[in-house]
Amino acid sequence: MRAPARRPAAALAAALLFPAAAGAQDAERFVLRGESPEVSHVVGRLRVVAGTEREVAVEVTRRGRDASRTAVERGTADGGREALRIFPREARVSYPGLGRNEVVHAALRDDGRFEGGWRGDGWRGRSVSRTGGAALEIRGDDRGVETWADVTVSVPAGGRVVLRLLAGEATVRDVDGDLVLDVETASASVQGTRGRLRVDAGSGELRLADARGDLDLDLGSGSTELTRVRAGTLRVDAGSGGVRGSDVEAASLDLDMGSGGTRLDGVRAARIVVDGGSGDVDLGLAANVEELRIDTGSGGVTLRVPDGFGATFDVDTGSGGFESELPVTYTRRERGRIAGRIGDGRGRIEVDTGSGGVRIRRR
16 A cells, blocks of 8 residues: 555644654563463553463563663562563653643652552652652643653463553453452553453543453542443442443443442343432433442432333432433332332332432333
């Protein structure tokens, strides 16, 4: 194919943001053996792909004007597991993958282990770790040593690996295995995975699509998007970040939300539990449920149900109201407390809200 005469705008922007010639070094390759090896990456991009070998393979490309200031060292993780750590040897790092006014703080030990990870404008103190880690500052401007790394991890079918990233961006594509993905202030995109997946995310956004297997998502302030998910057990524990998505199927769906709202459509699950704080809950059900329990603080609840839906329900709305687009047979109707049956009453619905209302709509 002949190269186009002009570079597309997106490609030009990427080239300006991550210039290949800016001190980039040749890729280095490492093989990690044993059960559940760990890859710990402090700053840059983390790419996880399906591997064709028997062991986990890691390729590291150091980048930036001061690329040589990024260290790559082997170590030992908890339980004696093999570990590879990629980290800067500087207290203040410049990384153009952040917004120009963004600053990420953490604690970094001499062996490349990091703790914490939070965004802020100022810097307080020089040592922020009880285990001896020194203060680390990652900046989006040029007021630091310009060094980071691009890391690609190849996971064999049925493999198990632990992945950690402090700041940057993580992508996981078409991996068949058990993964633990721990991202602090980084965004993450996961697609086409098969197997058990655990994600621990701080302030970054998480996008999860075409995943099959048990899913355990522990989220901070970043938003989460779920699309075409098939799980035995799907658990989401979120702080202030909201959860949205569509086409979600699980035997058991458990959502523990803080101040973030929930909006999911096309949900199929026998058992659904939602524990929410101040955010609204909007669930579009694609099938009947055996059990649905929702407990919210000040958020309202909207249930969108399919034709032929049936359930008995008990709703405590506090100061909020109740309304239904479906025919309802009431067994109790008091101020703030409503009970009754929809259709054949096969399922069981319990809703408890503080000041939010409850609405049942046709999907």
